[in-house]
Amino acid sequence: xxxxxxxxxxxxxxxxxxxxxxxxxxxxxxxxxxxxxxxxxxxxxxxxxxxxxxxxxxxxxxxxxxxxxxxxxxxxxxxxxxxxxxx
Amino acid sequence: xxxxxxxxxxxxxxxxxxxxxxxxxxxxxxxxxxxxxxxxxxxxxxxxxxxxxxxxxxxxxxxxxxxxxxxxxxxxxxxxxxxxxxx
Amino acid sequence: xxxxxxxxxxxxxxxxxxxxxxxxxxxxxxxxxxxxxxxxxxxxxxxxxxxxxxxxxxxxxxxxxxxxxxxxxxxxxxxxxxxxxxx
Amino acid sequence: xxxxxxxxxxxxxxxxxxxxxxxxxxxxxxxxxxxxxxxxxxxxxxxxxxxxxxxxxxxxxxxxxxxxxxxxxxxxxxxxxxxxxxx
Amino acid sequence: xxxxxxxxxxxxxxxxxxxxxxxxxxxxxxxxxxxxxxxxxxxxxxxxxxxxxxxxxxxxxxxxxxxxxxxxxxxxxxxxxxxxxxx
Numbered sequence: 001x002x003x004x005x006x007x008x009x010x011x012x013x014x015x016x017x018x019x020x021x022x023x024x025x026x027x028x029x030x031x032x033x034x035x036x037x038x039x040x041x042x043x044x045x046x047x048x049x050x051x052x053x054x055x056x057x058x059x060x061x062x063x064x065x066x067x068x069x070x071x072x073x074x075x076x077x078x079x080x081x082x083x084x085x086x087x
Numbered sequence: 088x089x090x091x092x093x094x095x096x097x098x099x100x101x102x103x104x105x106x107x108x109x110x111x112x113x114x115x116x117x118x119x120x121x122x123x124x125x126x127x128x129x130x131x132x133x134x135x136x137x138x139x140x141x142x143x144x145x146x147x148x149x150x151x152x153x154x155x156x157x158x159x160x161x162x163x164x165x166x167x168x169x170x171x172x173x174x
Numbered sequence: 175x176x177x178x179x180x181x182x183x184x185x186x187x188x189x190x191x192x193x194x195x196x197x198x199x200x201x202x203x204x205x206x207x208x209x210x211x212x213x214x215x216x217x218x219x220x221x222x223x224x225x226x227x228x229x230x231x232x233x234x235x236x237x238x239x240x241x242x243x244x245x246x247x248x249x250x251x252x253x254x255x256x257x258x259x260x261x
Numbered sequence: 262x263x264x265x266x267x268x269x270x271x272x273x274x275x276x277x278x279x280x281x282x283x284x285x286x287x288x289x290x291x292x293x294x295x296x297x298x299x300x301x302x303x304x305x306x307x308x309x310x311x312x313x314x315x316x317x318x319x320x321x322x323x324x325x326x327x328x329x330x331x332x333x334x335x336x337x338x339x340x341x342x343x344x345x346x347x348x
Numbered sequence: 349x350x351x352x353x354x355x356x357x358x359x360x361x362x363x364x365x366x367x368x369x370x371x372x373x374x375x376x377x378x379x380x381x382x383x384x385x386x387x388x389x390x391x392x393x394x395x396x397x398x399x400x401x402x403x404x405x406x407x408x409x410x411x412x413x414x415x416x417x418x419x420x421x422x423x424x425x426x427x428x429x430x431x432x433x434x435x
Contacts, residue, residue: 001285001302001303001304001334001335001336001337002302002303003271003287003301003302003303007119007174008119008172008173008174009173010090010143010167010169010170010171010172010173011169011170011171011173012143012167012168012169012170013168013170014134014135014167014168015134015143015166015167015168016133016134016153016166016167019143019166019167024088024143024167026090026119026172026174029300031300031301032268032269032287032301037300037301038300039116039118039124039125040090040118040119040124041088041089041090042088042089042090042143043088046277047275047276047277048275056271056273056276056280056285056303058334058335058336059336060147060148060149060321060322060336061147061148061149061321061322061325062321062322062324062325062333062334062335062336063149063334063336064148064149064152065325065331065332065333066277066332066334070152071152071153072149072152073088073145073149073150073153073164073166073167074088074145074149075088075145075146075147075149075150076088077334079276079277079280079334080273080275080276080277080280080285080334081273081274081275081276082271082272082273083271083272083273083274084271084272085269085271085287086269086270086271086272087268087269087287094206094261095206095259095260095261096260097177097230097256097257097258097259097260098256098257098258098260099230099254099255099256099257100255100257101221101222101254101255102221102230102253102254102255103220103221103240103253103254106230106253106254111175111230111254113177113206113259113261126203126205126211126212127177127205127206127211128175128176128177129175129176129177129230130175147234147235147236148234148235148236150236151235151236151239157239158239158240159236159239160175160232160236160237160240160251160253160254161175161232161236162175162232162233162234162236162237163175181380181435182380182433182434182435183434184351184404184430184431184432184433184434185430185431185432185434186404186428186429186430186431187429187431188395188396188428188429189395189404189427189428189429190394190395190414190427190428193404193427193428198349198404198428200351200380200433200435213377213379213385213386214351214379214380214385215349215350215351216349216350216351216404217349234408234409234410235408235409235410237410238409238410238413244413245413245414246410246413247349247406247410247411247414247425247427247428248349248406248410249349249406249407249408249410249411250349262372262389262390262391262421262422262423262424263389263390264358264374264388264389264390290387292387292388293355293356293374293388298387298388299387307364308362308363308364309362317358317360317363317367317372317390319421319422319423320423321408321409321423322408322409322412323408323409323411323412323420323421323422323423324421324423326412326418326419326420327364327419327421338421340363340364340367340421341360341362341363341364341367341372341421342360342361342362342363343358343359343360344358344359344360344361345358345359346356346358346374347356347357347358347359348355348356348374
């Protein structure tokens with residue numbers, strides 16, 4: 001799972017039905033020093049995360065299977081809010 | 088999901104049967120500042136996106152399962168048109 | 175799907191049974207300007223592509239499911255020949 | 262599988278149910294010279310690894326299937342402790 | 349599939365049961381000019397490859413399905429030895 005910071009959200013009216021009602025957050029991956037790595041993506045929130053939170057992201061079929069529809073369009077999901085980084 | 092801008096399309100006559108009838112758009116991934124990231128790919132459109140639109144992309148088995156054939160060749164699909172980036 | 179140019183092929187005698195009889199082409203991913211991106215890989219051809227052709231590549235389970243064996247080793251496949259890039 | 266060094270852990274109270282009870286370790290991928298490569302991620306431990314250990318990581322559906330729940334959020338798992346690198 | 353050179357192996361005593369008895373080789377991905385690309389990983393050998401061999405690698409679920417256990421930890425496998433690169 002990537003560590004990331006929630007930096008915003010997107011609004012999309014015209015979208016796949018499976019995305020209706022999902023919170024689509026813009027996330028910036030980070031390392032344990034909270035430095036930015038890689039590139040921003042959009043992840044479906046499953047844990048009530050908000051802008052500024054540090055979160056755990058899962059990807060691929062692990063993200064897709066968190067939802068119950070037959071053809072979920074999600075390939076990135078927020079699955080935890082990070083309280084502390086222990087190093 | 089990656090954020091991206093639709094920058095064109097490709098024409099392919101000789102292709103896998105599962106691609107026949109699909110709109111194959113060239114997309115340039117971007118961050119929330121609309122700066123280019125990563126590299127261009129081709130994605131199958133599912134939401135009526137056109138050149139110049141900002142879109143959401145899904146990848147891998149999430150993209151494949153959006154279509155109903157037994158062996159869909161798609162590994163990238165456009166699943167939403169982004170109206171606004173809230174940061 | 176990645177855009178790519180076919181730049182060669184590999185010969186392999188000792189290989190997984192699922193690869194026997196498949197054309198294994200060396201491909202160089204490109205962007206819509208035909209500039210090289212990323213890195214070369216080997217993809218199984220499904221559309222009769224030859225060296226010099228511009229092609230579409232699919233990856234992961236989408237590539238694997240194009241073939242019918244129970245344990246196909248393919249994770250990259252050529253699924254279309256690009257006639258034109260419209261930008 | 263990536264080679265990596267375990268460099269810490271994260272604490273997360275608010276998280277997907279499938280992550281409850283799993284040890285979530287921060288890992289830094291390395292090459293065989295133990296030089297850092299790529300970027301840090303969080304992996305679920307399955308072999309009793311601790312901070313400072315060199316480990317093997319698996320990703321994607323291979324990591325997810327190591328656990329038995331219907332919708333496991335894990336996409337990275339520690340699956341071995343490396344005793345020696347033979348080069 | 350990535351092209352790669354086998355550069356070593358790892359020894360791991362404490363590991364997932366599915367890895368017991370598998371040869372775990374350190375591989376360095378290369379391009380068709382045999383120049384190093386990307387980063388080293390560990391792949392399970394399925395074709396009798398040894399150090400110094402040039403090989404084909406498959407990844408993800410294609411690698412996992414080469415083995416028959418219900419929860420195989422492998423996400424990278426050597427599936428061919430390259431005899432010649434034709435460019």
